[in-house]
Amino acid sequence: MRIFLVWTLFLMRSTSTGGQAVTGPRQVTAEQGSSLAVSCSYKPRYKLYSKYWCRKNLLWFCLTYAIQTDGSEVTVTRDRVSIRDNQTANSFTVTLSSVTPGDEGQYSCGVKKKARFNQWHSTKVMVYAALSNTTEDSDLSPLTTNPLCPRGCGEPPVLSQPSVIHLLLLLSIKVPLALAVVGGAAWLRSRCRSRGQDILQLLEASSSTRARGCPPVPATPKP
CATH class of the missing domain: 2.60.40.10 (Immunoglobulins)
Known part of the structure; x- marks a missing residue:
C-alpha cells in the first residue's frame, strides 16, 4: 500500500x-x-x-x-x-x-x-441538451393555428410592469371603497328597518289606546 x-x-x-x-x-x-x-x-x-x-x-x-x-x-x-x-x-x-x-x-x-x-x-x-424547435408549435392552441387568425392573435395580452403596478394601485383603492359602500348601505338598511319597526309599534299602541277610549257607535234604526 x-x-x-x-x-x-x-x-x-x-x-x-x-x-x-x-x-x-x-x-x-x-x-x-x-x-x-x-x-x-x-x-x-x-x-x-x-x-x-x-x-x-x-x-x-x-x-x-x-x-x-x-x-x-x-x-x-x-x-x-x-x-x-x-x-x-x-x-x-x-x-x-x-x-x-x-x-x-x-x-x-x-x-x-x-x-x-x-x-x-x-x-x-x-x-x-439541444433545444427542440417543435416544442413551441406543439403547445399552440387550435385558435392560434387557425389560418384565418394570425399567429398569436388568440394569446392573452401581456401586461407591462407599469400597467401591473397601476392595476394593483386601482385595486387597492377600489376594493376598500366598495367594501365601505356596501357596509354603509347595509347599516342604513338595518337602521331604517329598526326605525320602521319602532314607528309601527307606536302606531299600534296609539290605535289600541283610542279604541279603548271611544264610545260605541249607535246602531241606525231600520225604516
Missing part, C-alpha cells in the same frame, strides 16, 4: 509540469448532437513527439488513449474522434463529432514520451 501511495505521489509530482509544457482550455461546452473541437498548445521542443487525447479514469490517469498522432501532421481518425497536429503553430486539435451526454467527463490532451513521463493538460467536457 505504501509503495502504491509513493508511486501515485511520484506520478502526480512528475506530471504537475504538464500545465507548463502543455496548455489548453480548462473547460469546454458543446450542444448535444454537435461537434466539439479542443485545441492544446505545447512547447516547441515537443514538436516531433506523439500527441494524444484520452479520458481519465477514477484515479485521474489515462490508462488507454482515445486517439494519438504518430509524430507527424497527418490527421488521425478513430470512430467519432480525430486529431491533427500543427507543428508550425505548436498546437494540436481534437475534434469529437455527434456529441452525446455520455461524452461528459475529464479528459487529457498531452505529449507522449517514450522514456519519461508524459506531459498533459486536463480539460473538462460539458454537454447540454
Whole structure:
C-alpha cells in the first residue's frame, strides 16, 4: 500500500509540469448532437513527439488513449474522434463529432514520451441538451393555428410592469371603497328597518289606546 501511495505521489509530482509544457482550455461546452473541437498548445521542443487525447479514469490517469498522432501532421481518425497536429503553430486539435451526454467527463490532451513521463493538460467536457424547435408549435392552441387568425392573435395580452403596478394601485383603492359602500348601505338598511319597526309599534299602541277610549257607535234604526 505504501509503495502504491509513493508511486501515485511520484506520478502526480512528475506530471504537475504538464500545465507548463502543455496548455489548453480548462473547460469546454458543446450542444448535444454537435461537434466539439479542443485545441492544446505545447512547447516547441515537443514538436516531433506523439500527441494524444484520452479520458481519465477514477484515479485521474489515462490508462488507454482515445486517439494519438504518430509524430507527424497527418490527421488521425478513430470512430467519432480525430486529431491533427500543427507543428508550425505548436498546437494540436481534437475534434469529437455527434456529441452525446455520455461524452461528459475529464479528459487529457498531452505529449507522449517514450522514456519519461508524459506531459498533459486536463480539460473538462460539458454537454447540454439541444433545444427542440417543435416544442413551441406543439403547445399552440387550435385558435392560434387557425389560418384565418394570425399567429398569436388568440394569446392573452401581456401586461407591462407599469400597467401591473397601476392595476394593483386601482385595486387597492377600489376594493376598500366598495367594501365601505356596501357596509354603509347595509347599516342604513338595518337602521331604517329598526326605525320602521319602532314607528309601527307606536302606531299600534296609539290605535289600541283610542279604541279603548271611544264610545260605541249607535246602531241606525231600520225604516
